Amino acid sequence: MANLTFPFDTETYVSRRKILMESVGSGKILFLGNQDVGMNCEDNVYHFRQDSTFLYYIGINLVNLNAILDCDSGEVTIFGDDASLDLIVWMGNQPKLAELGAKVGITSIKPSSALADYVHKDIKYLPPYRGRHEVTLRDLLGVTSLSPDMGLIHAIVKQRNIKTQEEIAQLDQACTHTAKMHETVLRNATPDMMEYHLVSMANKYVFDNNLQWSFPTILTKNGQTLHNHYHGNQIKEGDMVLFDGGIELPSLYCGDMTRTFPASGKFSSMQASLYNIVYDSYQTALNDSKPGVFYKDVHLAVARTMVEGLKSLGLMKGDVDEAVATGAHSLFFPHGLGHMLGMDVHDMENLGEIYVGYDETVEKSTQFGLRSLRLGRRLVEGFAITIEPGIYLIPELIDKFKGENMHADFLNYAEIEKYRNIGGIRIEDDYIITADGNRRLGEPLANDLVSIEEMRTEAIA
Ligand SMILES: [Mn+2]
Structure with missing residues (x-):
């Protein structure tokens, strides 16, 4: 049976929908819940993942549901079907939709087949990220090209970007589990293991606690590859291991x-x-992340700390501010400092990353490195964010920069070559923006060099 826990009171779901309907103002909103997706045939399915927006407003973590919110009347209707006897034989008994609806304050339940009668061409909907939703929307609306509603997107982003106390409590729990999973690997990985042995340790924590990954795990001795999902290398003395998981x-x-x-x-x-x-770059981010500050400026301050450090090592040279302005540091730091976090690891990225992380007060840069910053807007109390500076030596990127003699005033290529095969380093934690600064989400796990070495020494002793 599906995982039908309700982390919040009925009133939370009622109030979330009320806020949204008032914010949107008029008309009808269509929310499509997710279906099972076949891996290799229809009945052999991937782990079911409900749509986050659907779960935020409707609260029911079950397949094959859709919902319509009528902003004019305030009425909310779930479209879905109670389990047939065949399905009960296959899946076990399922709670009735009427019972589930009562837990989230929805009394109007109609069969799936009725949905088409309630969808009109001016209904507001979100951009689909699954092919099946795209087909469903085209069929329901009788159109070939879709136009998601910008007002709806902005209203949802405005609401979900600010985490309430009960959401922060959930994030604290998720981050505590995440820290414990990392600590398990830190304290138990030994040289000569394969990368997948470390993934397996992390996985054991996840499954022992009946949880899920928030994204496919990155665990690699080739940390210079930002999203490395290959786990087949043997780890050796002298390697660094980068583990990015949630x-x-x-x-x-x-x-x-x-x-x-x-x-x-x-x-x-x-x-x-x-x-x-x-x-040190991470510490700069901690110091600077508070309400009213553009996260883009925090990113740039972090870049300056990095350039100062890289100058002291002889890898960079010249004026720090100029180096950062021209983007010379992007050779080492080609990604953004962080992103919003919530029910999605990159929160609401399906609605459009730009609408979540940027607004009319700040433009997304087109410069290499800075253009990958997912969050640039002014920080507000209640934002949940990641802080994740990193330094990477990417041989192919070094060759390109060097070959074109790029940023030659700021990059000392002869010194950089000495570090060419060192890999990549990232430190990432999750924070909530508070009234006067920030607070780490969940029970902390040390990230300073001394503590990391202590945990490692115990592991290999
Ligand atoms: Mn991240």
């Missing part, structure tokens, strides 16, 4: 953390000097 609760609230650690007990001196620059 846990999703049944409520879908999730964590997203990264730790980078030496396979042996100690970082080499070159690894340590880069690690400490990432750590």
Whole structure:
């Protein structure tokens, strides 16, 4: 049977929908819930993942449901079918939709087949991210090209970007689990293991606690590859391992953390000097992240800390502000400092990353590196964000920059070559923006060099 926990009171779901309908003003809103998706045939399915927006407003973590909210009358209707006897034989008994609706304050339940009668061409809907939803929308609306409603997108983003206390409690739980999963790997990985042995340790934590990943895990000795899902390498003495993984609760609230650690007990001196620059950059982000500050400016302050550190190592040179303005540091830091976090690991990215992380007060840069910053807008109390600076030595990128003599005033290529094969380092934790600053979500896991080495020394002792 599906995971039908209700983390919040009925009143929470009622009030979320009321706020949305008032914010949208008039007309009808269509929310499509998710279906099972076949891996290789219809009945052999991937893990079911409800749509986050559907779950946020409708609260029922079950397949094959849709809903319509009527902003003019305030009426909310769920479209779905109670389990047939055949399905009960296959899946076991299921709660009746009327019972489930009562838990989220919805009394109007209609069969799936009735949905078409209630959908009119001016109904407001969100951009689909699954092929099946795209087909459903085209069929229901009788159109070939879709036009999701911008007002609806903005209203949802405005509401979901600010986390309430009960949501923060969920995020705290998800981040505590995420930290414990990371600690398990940090304390138990030994040199000579395969990367997949470490993934398996992390997975054991996830399954022992009946949880899910918030995204496919990144665990690799090739941390310079930003989204490396290959786990087939053997780890050796002297390697660094980068583990970026997060846990999703049944409520879908999730964590997203990264730790980078030496396979042996100690970082080499070159690894340590880069690690400490990432750590200092992380501290800059902690100092600067508070309400009213553009996260884009926090990203740029972090970049300056990085350039100062890289200058002290001799990898960069010249004026720090100019180096950051021209984007010279993007050779080492080609991604953004962080993103919104919530029921999605990149919260609401399906609605459009730009609408979540940017607004009319700040434009997304087109510069390499800075253009990958998912969150640029002014921070507001209640935003849940990741802080994830990193330094990477990507041989192919070094070759391109060097070949074109790019940023030659700021990059010392002869020194950079000495670090060419060192890999990548990232430190990532999750924070909630508070009235006067920020607070780490969940029970913390140390990320300073000394603590990481201590945990590693115990592991290999
Ligand atoms: Mn992240």
